[in-house]
Amino acid sequence: MTITIRAGGPDDAPLILGMLDSAVEWLVSQGRTRQWGTEPWSGNPRAVELVHRYAASGTPYFAEIDGTPAATLTLSTGPGPYLEPADEPERFIHLFATDRRFKGRGAGAALLAHVAQVTREAGISLLRVDCYAGDDGKLIAYYERNGFIRTEPYAYGEDKWPGQVLARRVL
Template sequence: MDHITIRPAGPADIPTVLALFDEAVAWLVSQGRTGQWGDQPWSTRPKTVALVEKYLTTGSAWIAEIDGEAAGTLTLTDAPGAYIAPVDEPEQYIHLLTARNGTGAGAALLAHAAEETRSQGISLLRVDCYAGGDGKLVAFYERNGFTRTEAFVEKDGTWPGQVLARRV
């Protein structure tokens, strides 16, 4: 099995992170699954480029590498996006998670996020994700120790989402 390493990421990694999301969108499109992120590459959409720039300059960003090649990414912050209600305790919130399917990079990044959260003396790690389609994304988080908390609908009622939490 390939060795996964996780390293800090920053503004210089914006092109790498956008390439990972472009790859993920292409894979989802090839599966006929466009509900999550649409059918256009993130690197061609100003709003998604701005989102990546924001989180890689203000959050704690990470890249998983396999044999020196980027295979996944996630960013941690101390709060969710504006569309999710904050909680009344310290938390770390996962943003911008994507990983190559079947590599183990996604699970490795989630384990790393849990350790980072724990090392800061924080016990709550949360994430939100697309909850439509076949439900595989929600199931992925559940397999990695997260529990469903609240469902929500975003983007004018067309994007079903799920907030999940994990105590670390």
């Protein structure tokens, strides 16, 4: 098994949407409907626009296992509009998803390590991500296993969606 990382671009939005749809399907099968809802992202015009915006303004990355896309994330210079930017230069991870067929094969961890290296090579110390903080906390624990520490919790929107910002120093 070989994991390779490649940078993408705006034309990869359909691939990102496909991975997000796969993740939603898996979450729903696990009864975890609060994280990303119950409907495919590709059928939600707001979600499609969000993916296209991030893919155009940031840098999508893909982990491929033996040539097949297995995980994706998009790296940008700051968080979404629902969070305050850091008080220093940062890189922010968006739209992190893995194809569940590759669960446990290291594609997600390889992507996180890669963007930590990209951030370090840019001379930037701070790498941040935010994620769903509800249910059993496994998502937060995953990021912690990959070198991130919890910084601030938040509640988003009218339904008070529980979120957690995590950070990793890479310099």
